[in-house]
Amino acid sequence: MAVAKKNLFTEEENRIADLAKAIAHPARVSILLYLIKKNSCVCGDIVDELPLSQSTVSQHLKELKRVGILQGEIEGTKTCYCINPEVWMEMGGLFKGLTEKFTGCC
Amino acid sequence: MAVAKKNLFTEEENRIADLAKAIAHPARVSILLYLIKKNSCVCGDIVDELPLSQSTVSQHLKELKRVGILQGEIEGTKTCYCINPEVWMEMGGLFKGLTEKFTGCC
DNA sequence: TTTTATTATCGTATTTTTACGATAAATAAT
DNA sequence: ATTATTTATCGTAAAAATACGATAATAAAA
Numbered sequence: 001m002a003v004a005k006k007n008l009f010t011e012e013e014n015r016i017a018d019l020a021k022a023i024a025h026p027a028r029v030s031i032l033l034y035l036i037k038k039n040s041c042v043c044g045d046i047v048d049e050l051p052l053s054q055s056t057v058s059q060h061l062k063e064l065k066r067v068g069i070l071q072g073e074i075e076g077t078k079t080c081y082c083i084n085p086e087v088w089m090e091m092g093g094l095f096k097g098l099t100e101k102f103t104g105c106c
Numbered sequence: 107m108a109v110a111k112k113n114l115f116t117e118e119e120n121r122i123a124d125l126a127k128a129i130a131h132p133a134r135v136s137i138l139l140y141l142i143k144k145n146s147c148v149c150g151d152i153v154d155e156l157p158l159s160q161s162t163v164s165q166h167l168k169e170l171k172r173v174g175i176l177q178g179e180i181e182g183t184k185t186c187y188c189i190n191p192e193v194w195m196e197m198g199g200l201f202k203g204l205t206e207k208f209t210g211c212c
Numbered sequence: 213t214t215t216t217a218t219t220a221t222c223g224t225a226t227t228t229t230t231a232c233g234a235t236a237a238a239t240a241a242t
Numbered sequence: 243a244t245t246a247t248t249t250a251t252c253g254t255a256a257a258a259a260t261a262c263g264a265t266a267a268t269a270a271a272a
Contacts, residue, residue: 008157009132013139021130025260026115026123029204033119036208044218051114056261058220063259077218077269083208092205098135099198102142102189131230150248162231164250169229183239183248 016098019091022067027052027060032069032083041082043075122204125197128173133158134166138175138189147188149181 009017023029027050034049035042047057061081064070068087073080115123129135133156140155141148153163167187170176174193179186 009136013132013135016135017130017132020126020135023204024123024127024130026119027260029119029122029126030115032204033207035211039209040211047219052260053262054219055221055263059260062220072219074219074268077216079219082211085208085210088205088208092202095201095205096198098129098138099194099201101139102191102194103145104191105141105146105188133230153249158230159232160249161233161251165230168250178249180238180249183246185249 012094016094018067019069019094022064022069025060025063027057028064031057031060031064035070035081035083041073041080043078043080046081118200122200124173125175125200128170128175131166131169133163134170137163137166137170141176141187141189147179147186149184149186152187 023032030050031046034046046061047054050057052060061070061072065072068084069091071082071084073082129138136156137152140152152167153160156163158166167176167178171178174190175197177188177190179188
């Protein structure tokens with residue numbers, strides 16, 4: 001979608017859609033579940049966890065970083081990935097807000 | 107992504123990704139917010155609410171129907187759209203589950 | 213300094229998504 | 243019966259996402 005078209009929707013609609021897009025691929029969900037399971041910042045071995053090439057995983061990590069869900073910190077030759085708690089909370093709040101707005105119909 | 111690649115991830119990972127994909131476009135978020143605001147099944151006027159052509163809106167509605175979030179019922183020449191409460195709850199549960207799995211790190 | 217290890221980026225092919233106009237299909241209205 | 247209304251689908255063009263190998267960039271290790 002062209003950048004200009006973003007103006008056709010509200011900030012909230014765009015942000016929800018953008019965050020959803022970030023988790024709209026099983027590889028990225030898998031990455032997040034792995035980080036959560038490890039319960040810490042993870043350096044390195046994410047590629048080994050996924051059935052995808054190193055460059056593809058790097059691209060997925062980039063997408064998660066783009067929306068702010070992940071932050072990467074360089075530690076020597078490796079990079080440590082962490083979930084950004086603020087953005088994670090923002091996402092949780094937006095999804096919960098959307099979910100709970102609907103209370104039933106008909 | 108090829109269908110075969112779906113096997114590389116868990117059912118949960120695929121379902122979360124698929125539901126997220128369905129709301130990964132501001133137009134579709136907008137449609138859902140509109141249906142929620144109306145608090146009932148809506149016949150017709152969804153197209154008028156969006157700055158997109160009728161065929162494009164129809165495509166977005168189809169995507170929401172694909173994952174089960176929406177159900178459409180034909181009423182004469184119009185179609186009534188409703189949020190499917192079961193799928194909506196499923197989505198809410200999966201998103202909440204993912205969100206709450208992370209309690210913090212480092 | 214050279215080699216090794218790790219991650220990012222580039223180039224590219226393929227697939228998918230998005231958008232719209234045109235048209236079909238179905239029903240209601242005249 | 244004809245016309246109008248509404249929605250879905252088709253065809254298609256353009257854009258975006260996905261995947262991978264090759265290569266660059268960086269820092270550690272030897």
